[in-house]
């Protein structure tokens with residue numbers, strides 16, 4: 195038993211909704227629902243398995259305008275809305291006509307998850323992890339993080355009245371540090387990169403009792419939260435799947451769960467079955483999955499990250515091999531872009547669609563552009579990109595790239611001299 199559970203806590207009936215077991219992604223072995231994340235047979239990662247009841251579009255549409263409208267498809271109890279949480283999700287899906295025109299695409303949408311309560315998609319996964327931690331009787335809500343996850347854990351823990359401890363690499367962007375420290379007194383900056391922080395968290399999870407590390411020992415429950423991105427995209431398109439989706443990759447969890455969501459929507463009859471392609475986006479300064487994809491190999495060789503896309507800077511991604519599987523199976527690809535292209539991607543999305551994304555979204559936008567330019571993405575097919583975080587958290591990335599067009603005296607003549615008066 196992992197340390198997430200407090201001794202002798204009995205798990206109440208229905209604690210995990212319609213989930214039936216944790217199943218190994220490698221060998222298929224099943225274990226009971228609980229604070230487990232590795233297969234007892236082969237050490238493969240566990241994921242949540244379900245026996246879904248009949249779920250209708252009408253039932254979902256009658257639900258709240260947050261991720262709990264999909265609670266029948268998540269490992270959460272029927273009464274989940276009664277427990278304090280940040281109520282993330284149901285973010286806008288914007289048709290991006292200007293960006294589409296600029297890149298030569300017929301139809302493009304941006305799923306804008308920067309408007310979640312702590313301004314990234316991580317609020318979704320944390321809400322599911324919080325439910326699991328509560329049901330397991332955990333006393334401490336914690337995570338190793340590249341930044342956004344720490345923000346989400348610290349805020350959700352504050353709302354839930356739980357002790358939180360969040361661990362980050364010490365070189366993280368200042369706004370991401372402040373966005374955690376404002377919610378918790380227990381922000382720990384670790385001298386090392388994310389992979390070092392993750393290793394430390396695993397060690398603490400093994401030693402301390404009652405700690406729920408959202409992305410370590412309750413990871414199977416946490417990961418399910420990303421499925422809601424897939425559900426929302428389909429619902430907001432009018433209950434149908436897009437042809438192509440571009441998703442940023444750090445650990446790779448989000449990308450694989452959007453695919454799982456699409457599969458579940460087909461299985462439950464909520465959408466019609468159709469082919470779709472999933473594309474992954476990485477930075478060249480942290481490209482282990484893209485490298486393996488291009489080399490046509492199955493093994494991921496860890497890298498030491500060096501990129502401005504710090505939220506994506508996981509050199510040894512836990513779900514990397516499953517990202518390869520997903521992108522290859524669906525006919526997608528994993529592509530990478532330089533830091534300069536990431537900066538340009540941030541500015542491009544801002545100037546065409548009025549959306550200020552962080553470096554992860556700059557990566558996704560720049561990868562979209564590259565996929566079109568290299569013919570890997572079909573410009574005629576309906577495409578969705580996911581903007582996973584807000585640009586105000588990574589201001590430094592673009593603060594040299596954008597500045598006032600002119601600094602002038604407060605006079606009309608000075609204004610005319612700038613040439614900005616012409617329509």
Ligand SMILES: Cc1ncc(COP(=O)(O)O)c(C=O)c1O
Nearest residue numbers: 342444445446447448505582583
């Ligand atoms: C803004 C943002 N986008 C994307 C990701 C990638 O998520 P995953 O680890 O599920 O691949 C992260 C992870 O930290 C993130 O912060």
Ligand SMILES: [Zn+2]
Nearest residue numbers: 218221233236
């Ligand atoms: Zn196994």
